[in-house]
Amino acid sequence: MAEENNLLMMLLWLGELTLASWVLSYGAEHLSMRYGAKFVGRTLLSVATTLPEIAIVVYAAAAGSYGTAIGAGLGSNLLMMTLGLAIMLIVATTRLSKAPLKGIDVSTFKLDKIFLLITAVVSAALFLDGYDYIDGFVFAGMFAAYLVMALWEMKNEKKKAKNEVKSAGSHEVVAVETHTVSGRQMTKAALAFAAGTAGIFIGAEPFIHSLQGFSLDSGVSVIVLAVIISPIAGEMPEKISMILLARKGAAGASIAVANVLGSKILNNTLLLAVAVFGAMYHGGFFAHIDANPLLEYQMILVTVMTIGAVAMMFKKEIGLKIGIILAVLYAVSLVIQFLLPQDLTLH
Template identity: 65%
Template sequence: MAENILILLGWLGELIFASWLLSDGAEHLAERWGGRFVGRTLLSIATTLPEIGIVVAAAKDGSYGAALGSALGSNLFMMTFGLAIMLIIATTRLSKAPEKFINVKEFGLDKIFLVLTAVAGAILFIDGYDVLDGIFFSGMFAVYLAFAFREMKKEKKVIPLEKNLHEDSQIKPKKHFARAMILFVAGTVGIFIGAEPFVHALEGVSVDLGVSIVVLAVIVSPIAGEMPEKISMILLARKGAGGASIAVANVLGSKILNNTLLLSVAVFAAMSYKGITAKIPNTSILEYQMILVTVITIVALIPMFKNKLGLKSGILLLVLYAIGIGMQFVLQSV
């Protein structure tokens, strides 16, 4: 047992380090290209790569519980704990320019999309995921990108989001950009190297402890999978209201990606190894997890529909995360 745990921790450390490289590179690329569109797309896709790597590795081996558990755990972790930490930083002296509230009125599209994709994902899972569901999730992802691109064009006609966000907001030198690209690529490679052995180690520890692979994936996988998003959120939250706004865009965008792109990746990864008729089956524990995470996602979004998030919202989200983790022990005994 001890050997499997040490192996798991070793690969978890590798993924965290690779995620840090990815986060640093993505952060500097976002500074160059800037804007809410980058938070929704480039930064969201970059910070979702660890989950994609884990999901592909798990689906390849037919470990669908680990694949979906990783995706669900990511949504649970970031929609509660992740947002909470960002709000606590942005609204206290931990920020360079603390704000009383973070205005999220401009994220109406993201909030609606996140609710729709979360509910759709839960409903479609009733009879498991197959090729048609994979196509549907891919289509939803494409629609979200199209809407995000349209909003970006509208934003450019008004006021750039990152105006005065950085004192050094001028175009960075080529050397700076090259370094960011190298870190981004190195982090990506490191993630895909470590994803498969991480899943194998997760399965080994699951057997040793007698804990469901789904529950373990929900709790442990986000530690590695969400590391780049967590790092980028902390860095952005410390920069004031503008940075916090991009951080919110990143969280909402990446969770929508989890409900669309990540699920389609899981389906198509299973198909690529098991054939076009491959199906990710519904199991009782996965169904309970899907319902739990969908409900928590919607509850976490309720304060956002009031268009202002403050310190109190952050504390409430921490409580919600504790409830979600507590429910894992209940589900384990079901």
């Protein structure tokens, strides 16, 4: 009976998350008309889809479960930089998309890729002796720097677009641009984005709990729950939003790529910052998050996989072939995790 109840609740909350993600993707797509696909994907959408995870990390760290807080961010990065990105590429470049692409142009995400590599390496290096309040401020500073970079690039792109319109002397283009960012449409997009964000925030936690409850009732091992089911459940809102955007063609795929890169940079900066600050709330200003063997192994694995995935993106386009390779990398990472020390009591 308990297993059936958990299954029913899991399906109900999955439906709620799917609807909320559809509304969120609609809002993101239309907000990008004014603010640009990269800015919306790397900031607004990344924060919105990661809100439930941020809340879980804050709660875990504030309760003293430091390992769980750090492990949540590591699992998310590993999953989305391999399987998540692979699914998005497969959807965007096959008949699963409404407008299949031969490849997705990632040449304009150079700064994001460099920033992701830097934050991945820095977060791993700082973890050698654990995290403390200094590291928390470093992570917060890196996140602020990323936001400043995103704002700067957005303003430059808008300025460049205006100059191109002026040089072309096309009044018709100006009229179209004004229509696409009308106040009524932007208000509708903003409300949809807010509603989708709220829906994801409300539905994520009960979905995760019901899935974990169903897994345990079904006799799934703790290892499978920790390394496969929990990360997939925690990233469900982001994956659904990403798939829905990838199905919409080039513009949606561009937002989805920005979302993947932006959310993983967010995990390496803001998510770790709130984990440290949550630990400070629990244990005082000089609280220290120690590095245990399991988390050290996970940090190395995630960093290596992130570097490998980003390295494949340093070309003009990525397509189905890269998607398949990333899916294989996820399978390899699962095998490696099963071979790691299985002390999964992350406190």
